[in-house]
Amino acid sequence: MSSRRISSEHERTLWTKLPPQTLPRNRFPGADILAGEISRARKQHPRHALFLGAGASITSAIPDAGNLIGRWKRVFFEDRHRDHPASALTKEYYDAWCTPPAEGEPSEYEKAAREWEQLHERHPSEYAFLFGFVARRPFARQEVIEQLVAGTEPGPGYIYLASLVKDGWFRTILTTNFDDLIHDALFRYADLKPAVCAFDSQLTSIHPSSARPTIVKLHGDFMYNNMRNVGPEVQRLSQNMREKLLQTCKSNGLIVIGYGGGDDSVMMPLQAMLHEGLYLDDGLHWCLYCDRNADTVTIPGEVWRLYESHPDRVILYCTHGFDDVMEKMYVAGGCSPPKDLEHPRERTLFQRINNALIASDERYKVSPHFNDLLGRFLKADQQERPWFIQALDLADYHFNSAYWATESKNLDEAQRQLDPVMELCGRVLNDEHQENEPSPDGAAIVRARRRRSGALSQRIYCLLDKMNLSKKPVPRDLKELPEDVARQVLELADAAVDDVTKGFRTAGSQPDAESEKQLRALAYNGLVTLGYLRLARGQALHAEERDLAIVWHRELDRRDTNGHDRNQIRSKVWGYPLLDLDVKHTTSGVTNGSTSGIDGDNVSKI
Incomplete structure (x- = not known):
């Protein structure tokens, strides 16, 4: 592949799009408020769909994107220094390699990443770049994901979710995750057999109004060689998956949990839907993670842009994660344990x-x-x-x-x-x-x-x-x-x-x-x-x-x-x-x- 020139402005930012915002946590309501609102809205029929990102699976022992970036960055570092003796690759050397020497200047890591992308392929995010580096071919990436999800089982949040779906709170669950935790939880703890849309051929037979719960895997399933996780793969959804997202948001509000907005394939359709005003009538409810001991919450830049542009329909919540949100909804709805x-x-x-x-x-x-x-x-x-x-x-x-x-x-x-x-x-x-x-x-x-x-x-x-x-x-x-x-x-x-x-x-x-x-x-x-x-x-x-x-x-x-x-x-x-x-x-x-x-x-x- 031919070498590509990157603009100086893009070189300074590399994968960063918009800077995150750090604000006092008490500026935003908590999970209790969201649970109460969804509980009141549900009295007639389910009016909200769920959107789950990698953060929902952390307590099921599946690492999130930040954890994987940390692992793979070290692999990239060792590969770039493969001619050095192992004793020289200390943590201090690694930390210095990853740290910019001064504000506004790239680190040695960023320089090496740019050099690699100029010679190979541009990626929209650090996660996509590193994943593409450690596993160049689609089948290799499939094997990596399969190893990550092997032996994992639904954690507390998914067990609560099973009760919520069984009691009629939700019918449609969208996810960028490759694991089967949603399906496993519904089958094991609620005796439900959801329809799973993991690749295009399944999509046309599924309808948002179906009484049968539906799981839409926007980025594919690790069982099939159709995963979207690197390069242009995560910049746009397939046409059918995009249509499924639009259908869901036209008839439902959307609750987002465990997702940082890092994929253009998801954020661009959400921006378009909010701009058109014909979708998400029941709101886009975005759950932010906030540490219990912190006084502030960090909001990803792309999420903050949605909020600033549409404050009447984008509601941010300060929560303690997926398990916390599901538990609050479970309690508010008076659900029975599995x-x-x-x-x-x-x-x-x-x-x-x-x-x-x-x-x-x-x-x-x-x-x-x-x-x-x-x-x-x-x-x-x-x-x-x-x-x-x-x-x-x-x-x-x-x-x-x-x-x-x-x-x-x-x-x-x-x-x-x-x-x-x-x-x-x-x-x-x-x-x-x-x-x-x-x-x-x-x-x-x-x-x-x-x-x-x-x-x-x-x-x-x-x-x-x-x-x-x-x-x-x-x-x-x-x-x-x-x-x-x-x-x-x-x-x-x-x-x-x-x-x-x-x-x-x-x-x-x-x-x-x-x-x-x-x-x-x-x-x-x-x-x-x-x-x-x-x-x-x-x-x-x-x-x-x-x-x-x-x-x-x-x-x-x-x-x-x-x-x-x-x-x-x-x-x-x-x-x-x-x-x-x-x-x-x-x-x-x-x-x-x-x-x-x-x-x-x-x-x-x-």
């Missing part, structure tokens, strides 16, 4: 959902309402399940209850809920099984270490919260806490660090898919508790502990490509900044990934 939650046929539901949340990042938790629904599951007949899985599921249930009790400042209740977490995890770790019962496997041991270290960290948080210290900035010259408090923090933090260290060791010696899911949370717990340890002592960490901190920091960094977990640590746990981690620091205990207390061969497998 029968599988009351009389479960799937004995791994609780563990599966918690593992999916762990695989996302620390922003996402099982909500109190959904935790109660899962509590019904735990009370059902569990005789066919291993005793240690029952114990760990119950520990997860109590830990979730403790988390929300802490958030609501009911610290005594939080401590009460943490007691059975410690007891149940202790039973698993001590292998307290009855005669003829199996011993816990490696994955269960790692899971117990992760959950107990989290409970110990949560106890420290409650202790500090009672003193109104948990969220206050800490002076860097702080020497000590009150003696009795410091002693308690030290004891709890020591135990938590020991659990994390042993959890990593077990995962390294018995690597498996279940243990792999726990490592991100183990690294998070380890860094938090090392921060508390540093705080309790009022002095620097010991050399061995510092080596552990460096390894865990690298482990978290490798998995936390968006940096969300690290932001959670910094925003909620004020012991962490006292670690003063310098990941370039290397001691005799840290060489090629090994550290004191952890076998180097095991760490290399993590």
Whole structure:
């Protein structure tokens, strides 16, 4: 393909179209307001369709675009430096390569990306560019998507959605996602068989007014070689898919969740429909993601343009994600829980959902309402399940209850809920099984270490919260806490660090898919508790502990490509900044990934 010239203005912006807007979150209504409005509108007939983007699947353990960009950017970096020794490709070098040297100047990464696109193909977004780089051919991209969605199952939001569709809230669901989570949720939890439009030949037989729920996959399905995800593929929809979008919006309002407006193929038809005034009479309701601990919300530039141009018909909502919106609608509509939650046929539901949340990042938790629904599951007949899985599921249930009790400042209740977490995890770790019962496997041991270290960290948080210290900035010259408090923090933090260290060791010696899911949370717990340890002592960490901190920091960094977990640590746990981690620091205990207390061969497998 011939070389293409890019204008200087476009070179400065590369894939950026419109700058995002960051505004106070209280400027926009929350999910409760949207749920109430949709509930009132539904009294006659469903008047809104759903539009789901990649953000809806995060808590089902499918990474969103930002996470994939982080992964693939590192692949691009390593390829551009394939002649360099691996030891030279440090995180510091990578960060500097990705960072512009000055405002308005391109980074080395952007220069390399431009050079590649000039020689090959232009892409409308960074996601499309990187995906096209790591998987050049359509079948290769199909395989990448298939690997990403393999083994994933519907999370909390999709389970709520199944009840909402069964009760008649929605008939049409549009999505840019390639996974089958919507279909699986409707079939499994609502006994519905939706019509799925994933390629053009299916489209003409589907009508928006049909009583049968309809799923329209605007960008295709991973099962077929028709996916649209790179280059000109995402710049326009096929004619039939465009017509389906227009049909849906002519007879419905549209609720958008988990989508940032990054595809011209979707945004251009929406702009045209709003401009013509013949569509979306019941509004374009756009749900923005806002972190629970943030005072502001970031609005993608293309979404902000829609809002500014049509403030009478585009309504923005500040929400905590897809699960939050679906739960608010479920509650507002008085829906009944799926029968599988009351009389479960799937004995791994609780563990599966918690593992999916762990695989996302620390922003996402099982909500109190959904935790109660899962509590019904735990009370059902569990005789066919291993005793240690029952114990760990119950520990997860109590830990979730403790988390929300802490958030609501009911610290005594939080401590009460943490007691059975410690007891149940202790039973698993001590292998307290009855005669003829199996011993816990490696994955269960790692899971117990992760959950107990989290409970110990949560106890420290409650202790500090009672003193109104948990969220206050800490002076860097702080020497000590009150003696009795410091002693308690030290004891709890020591135990938590020991659990994390042993959890990593077990995962390294018995690597498996279940243990792999726990490592991100183990690294998070380890860094938090090392921060508390540093705080309790009022002095620097010991050399061995510092080596552990460096390894865990690298482990978290490798998995936390968006940096969300690290932001959670910094925003909620004020012991962490006292670690003063310098990941370039290397001691005799840290060489090629090994550290004191952890076998180097095991760490290399993590």
